[in-house]
Amino acid sequence: MGLIAVADLLAHVIRKLLLAIPVIILATLIVFLLLYLTPGDPVSALAPPHATGEQLNAIRQKWGLLDPPYVRYGKFLLNLLHGDLGTSIGFGTVGLPVTSLISHRLVNTLMLMGTGLAISYSIGIPLGILAALKQNKLADKSIMVFTLVAYAMPSFWLGLLFLLLFAVYLGWLPIEGTTGGPANIILPAMTLGIGNAALTTRMMRSSMLEVIRMDFITQLRSRGISERDVIFRHAFKNAVLPVITVIGLDIGWFVGGAVVVETVFTWPGIGLLITDAILKADFPVVQGCVLVLAFFVIAGNLMADILYAVVDPRVRLG
Amino acid sequence: MTSEKKPILEIRGLRTQFFLQEGTVTALDGIDLTIYEGESLGMCGETGCGKSMTAFSILRLVPHPGRITAGSVKFKGIDLLKLSHDHMRGVRGKRISMIFQDPSTSLDPVFTIRQQLGEVISLHQNIYDKDALDARILDALKLVRIAAPENVMRQYPHELSGGMKQRVMIALALSCSPELLIADEPTTALDVTIQAQVLNLLKDLARKTGSSMMLITHNLGVVAETCDRVCIMYAGRIVEDAETFELFARPMHPYTMGLLSAFPKLGEKKEELAVIRGTVPNLMAPFPGCAFVDRCDRATELCMSKRPTRVVVSPGHFVSCHLYPAGDVKPNDR
Amino acid sequence: MNQTMINPPRINPRRRLNDALLGWKMRGGIRQIVAEIMERGSKNAMVVIGATIVIILIAIAVLAPILPIVDPTLQNGNALTKSPSSTHWFGTDTLGRDVFSRVVWGARISLFVGTVAILFSLLIGMTLGLTAGYFGGKIDYLISGTIDLFWTFPAFLLALAFAAVLGPSLTNVMLAISVSYWASFARLVRGQALTVRERLFVEASRALGANNWRIMFTHVLPNCLAPLIVWASIGVADAITIESSLSFLGVGTQPPAASWGYMLSSAKTFIEEAPWIAVFPGIAILVAILGFNLLGDGLRDVLDPRLKGLRR
Numbered sequence: 001m002g003l004i005a006v007a008d009l010l011a012h013v014i015r016k017l018l019l020a021i022p023v024i025i026l027a028t029l030i031v032f033l034l035l036y037l038t039p040g041d042p043v044s045a046l047a048p049p050h051a052t053g054e055q056l057n058a059i060r061q062k063w064g065l066l067d068p069p070y071v072r073y074g075k076f077l078l079n080l081l082h083g084d085l086g087t088s089i090g091f092g093t094v095g096l097p098v099t100s101l102i103s104h105r106l107v108n109t110l111m112l113m114g115t116g117l118a119i120s121y122s123i124g125i126p127l128g129i130l131a132a133l134k135q136n137k138l139a140d141k142s143i144m145v146f147t148l149v150a151y152a153m154p155s156f157w158l159g160l161l162f163l164l165l166f167a168v169y170l171g172w173l174p175i176e177g178t179t180g181g182p183a184n185i186i187l188p189a190m191t192l193g194i195g196n197a198a199l200t201t202r203m204m205r206s207s208m209l210e211v212i213r214m215d216f217i218t219q220l221r222s223r224g225i226s227e228r229d230v231i232f233r234h235a236f237k238n239a240v241l242p243v244i245t246v247i248g249l250d251i252g253w254f255v256g257g258a259v260v261v262e263t264v265f266t267w268p269g270i271g272l273l274i275t276d277a278i279l280k281a282d283f284p285v286v287q288g289c290v291l292v293l294a295f296f297v298i299a300g301n302l303m304a305d306i307l308y309a310v311v312d313p314r315v316r317l318g
Numbered sequence: 319m320t321s322e323k324k325p326i327l328e329i330r331g332l333r334t335q336f337f338l339q340e341g342t343v344t345a346l347d348g349i350d351l352t353i354y355e356g357e358s359l360g361m362c363g364e365t366g367c368g369k370s371m372t373a374f375s376i377l378r379l380v381p382h383p384g385r386i387t388a389g390s391v392k393f394k395g396i397d398l399l400k401l402s403h404d405h406m407r408g409v410r411g412k413r414i415s416m417i418f419q420d421p422s423t424s425l426d427p428v429f430t431i432r433q434q435l436g437e438v439i440s441l442h443q444n445i446y447d448k449d450a451l452d453a454r455i456l457d458a459l460k461l462v463r464i465a466a467p468e469n470v471m472r473q474y475p476h477e478l479s480g481g482m483k484q485r486v487m488i489a490l491a492l493s494c495s496p497e498l499l500i501a502d503e504p505t506t507a508l509d510v511t512i513q514a515q516v517l518n519l520l521k522d523l524a525r526k527t528g529s530s531m532m533l534i535t536h537n538l539g540v541v542a543e544t545c546d547r548v549c550i551m552y553a554g555r556i557v558e559d560a561e562t563f564e565l566f567a568r569p570m571h572p573y574t575m576g577l578l579s580a581f582p583k584l585g586e587k588k589e590e591l592a593v594i595r596g597t598v599p600n601l602m603a604p605f606p607g608c609a610f611v612d613r614c615d616r617a618t619e620l621c622m623s624k625r626p627t628r629v630v631v632s633p634g635h636f637v638s639c640h641l642y643p644a645g646d647v648k649p650n651d652r
Numbered sequence: 653m654n655q656t657m658i659n660p661p662r663i664n665p666r667r668r669l670n671d672a673l674l675g676w677k678m679r680g681g682i683r684q685i686v687a688e689i690m691e692r693g694s695k696n697a698m699v700v701i702g703a704t705i706v707i708i709l710i711a712i713a714v715l716a717p718i719l720p721i722v723d724p725t726l727q728n729g730n731a732l733t734k735s736p737s738s739t740h741w742f743g744t745d746t747l748g749r750d751v752f753s754r755v756v757w758g759a760r761i762s763l764f765v766g767t768v769a770i771l772f773s774l775l776i777g778m779t780l781g782l783t784a785g786y787f788g789g790k791i792d793y794l795i796s797g798t799i800d801l802f803w804t805f806p807a808f809l810l811a812l813a814f815a816a817v818l819g820p821s822l823t824n825v826m827l828a829i830s831v832s833y834w835a836s837f838a839r840l841v842r843g844q845a846l847t848v849r850e851r852l853f854v855e856a857s858r859a860l861g862a863n864n865w866r867i868m869f870t871h872v873l874p875n876c877l878a879p880l881i882v883w884a885s886i887g888v889a890d891a892i893t894i895e896s897s898l899s900f901l902g903v904g905t906q907p908p909a910a911s912w913g914y915m916l917s918s919a920k921t922f923i924e925e926a927p928w929i930a931v932f933p934g935i936a937i938l939v940a941i942l943g944f945n946l947l948g949d950g951l952r953d954v955l956d957p958r959l960k961g962l963r964r
Contacts, residue, residue, distance in 0.1 A: 256809050260900065297805055
């Protein structure tokens with residue numbers, strides 16, 4: 001890439017990063033507000049039983065629950081910048097810093113999402129190309145039916161079915177994913193991957209169909225280039241661009257899916273953490289998790305924008 | 319006026335049809351055409367008359383659901399319609415090349431000029447050494463008079479102007495020295511000022527390399543400038559063909575006469591532009607007679623029922639019209 | 653004795669329907685759109701299948717109380733954890749309850765939540781969209797910024813966060829979904845409102861001086877109707893997905909309101925003893941989502957193929 005092109009790209013990236021900052025700030029505000037407006041008093045979990053009104057107030061003071069909202073928000077942001085997400089008040093984890101709870105689980109979730117993404121795209125892209133090349137024939141129609149059903153299928157049910165098939169009936173794979181080893185990741189990753197594969201297949205198919213009809217494809221053929229090169233070198237590269245850039249947006253879908261799938265397979269990730277925390281009313285943990293998940297989604301969108309600019313030389317100028 | 323020039327392309331009875339749900343469209347209905355070595359032939363007619371489809375049929379690039387259903391296309395004696403797919407690929411780009419109408423959509427947007435030229439050159443000339451390839455790429459770009467070819471090489475199509483893109487297309491088409499170049503409306507999408515440059519370039523290159531050219535256009539002015547012979551097409555049939563000067567001086571077919579009078583000429587004073595009344599016939603409905611019958615001021619009963627045959631009215635000048643009955647029936651040669 | 657019996661001509665019911673539709677079409681406006689939907693929709697396979705599924709589901713949901721099935725809350729101690737048989741078509745769960753009737757009754761909840769949530773969502777979205785379009789300027793900027801934020805964020809996560817805060821219950825799930833899903837409707841209505849507003853300004857220069865608000869209302873909504881119907885149908889499918897996912901996680905509908913998602917969460921605990929509980933509610937969810945999706949996609953093809961690709 002020439003020097004000018006690199007500078008263009010950098011400018012584009014910086015522009016997108018700057019735009020993302022207010023979004024992140026807004027997300028923190030929303031998260032803070034959510035928890036601030038939560039009915040109920042967390043003090044009861046923190047205080048010893050039969051505490052007097054004075055003692056309760058003292059505890060409230062200590063935890064900063066009596067400060068006015070903007071002060072609390074300010075403290076919240078400050079702590080955030082220091083990497084402090086508060087302390088858990090949930091049963092079994094009282095006093096533990098939220099950040100450590102999250103960081104233990106983060107890797108697992110990332111592994112799951114990554115594998116799921118890989119599965120989704122390695123199924124979706126070839127299927128989409130096949131469907132496009134055999135448009136309206138049997139292969140195309142059956143692939144479209146598959147995408148319809150796979151898209152409509154709730155991911156947790158798919159996970160349950162997989163559990164039924166592979167763990168209960170065939171006994172090949174373990175039911176609980178607590179050890180986090182390679183055998184355990186297959187089922188949850190497949191569950192995540194297949195659901196998203198439906199979307200990917202559709203996108204790839206329509207992108208491919210559009211590209212094949214373009215003038216330059218006929219031009220390439222008129223130069224004697226083999227059909228295989230025309231399709232898999234030229235058409236594919238053009239068609240896959242919008243699909244690839246969508247990876248970042250897919251992350252949003254995956255984050256939501258991960259929450260559910262982790263619960264089905266008891267996969268020790270952030271999804272499981274947030275679900276448990278919600279059921280235990282452990283608000284600091286919920287807050288921290290929501291923030292982390294929101295961050296993932298925003299980062300994903302950002303990545304999608306940047307990726308598009310890297311891959312498609314036409315976008316950089318805009 | 320006989321000539322010792324050998325024919326390079328002989329099309330006989332070419333019929334191309336599209337099989338749609340609603341019916342069958344006959345895009346080309348029995349085309350007879352000859353192009354000689356070193357000659358440039360202009361194909362003229364309204365939009366939809368089948369000019370581009372002739373080009374696609376020659377290269378066997380007719381898109382689905384179309385098919386060539388009859389006829390022969392002999393390129394230097396070899397019937398292209400009977401070649402295998404692989405052999406046909408060997409012809410495309412190397413022996414017969416085509417330039418398309420809109421340069422902005424005819425180049426792959428995600429590959430550099432160098433990659434695209436390199437692909438064609440290495441394919442047809444078996445050059446894989448990087449430096450040798452680059453040298454040939456530069457040669458091709460210089461051939462089409464692109465300034466600073468080293469820079470242009472590294473650029474993407476969207477970074478070039480319309481005129482430059484068209485030159486790149488020409489470079490791509492001529493890079494392997496084809497014997498026949500088909501140019502489909504090469505200047506229609508360009509500015510008028512660039513049009514002249516590109517046309518001159520085409521003319522010069524064709525002359526230099528000795529290749530024949532088939533220039534498809536609806537612009538009679540371009541034809542007058544660039545072509546040795548002209549072919550007038552209407553509704554998938556060729557109605558008249560002759561040497562350029564002869565056709566302009568003595569048009570025979572009513573359609574040709576209509577076209578020529580509709581075309582405003584410099585220096586001519588006219589109040590209104592002449593217009594040929596009516597519209598192009600529906601190519602889905604078969605018609606037994608002459609295709610032009612609904613719009614012709616001199617149509618007769620015969621014109622409605624019988625299709626006119628191609629007759630010679632003077633050496634090198636052919637017409638398909640009942641006004642010129644089959645006296646000297648010399649259908650297919652000069 | 654001339655008995656001229658005049659038999660009244662048999663009125664072909666189909667002919668009658670066609671004539672009525674034609675009459676509606678002629679009169680334009682909303683009736684025209686409905687007539688077109690019915691006419692073209694009946695030729696589109698997706699619409700037909702989707703509509704059939706949806707109608708059957710709604711029928712089941714509405715008629716559940718009068719259907720001849722077992723009480724879904726009845727715990728039959730003699731039939732604990734029985735696999736599917738002729739008496740219990742879908743088997744029983746660990747408390748002896750008939751799974752088939754629970755699935756049928758579950759339709760009421762899932763459909764109720766789905767449709768009401770989307771209706772709410774629609775209302776919120778339309779109001780905000782119209783406001784943004786009508787006022788323009790800073791208000792529009794604020795609202796469309798919010799729309800963008802909510803739109804790119806996956807609705808499921810938003811709903812999860814809201815449900816977490818509000819606590820698990822049926823109403824809270826509906827609220828959560830409404831608050832998360834309104835953005836798509838708002839976008840649509842806002843776009844239309846802006847177009848109409850531009851046109852209004854052009855005409856206002858000719859001093860119409862009419863009641864702008866009402867004009868906007870009567871002009872914006874009919875134009876939005878087609879895409880709104882499409883998005884609403886797909887929205888119900890999404891809402892059912894979200895509701896069942898939330899219930900599965902335990903933060904959605906709570907017993908005794910047995911929604912399908914909730915049934916599947918208990919199914920997981922007993923997956924080895926009673927695997928059939930995991931199968932049937934899931935099929936129900938799948939069919940419901942499929943039905944609404946097909947209806948929405950099919951209507952989109954019928955009403956405006958240009959809408960394709962708008963939805964991710």
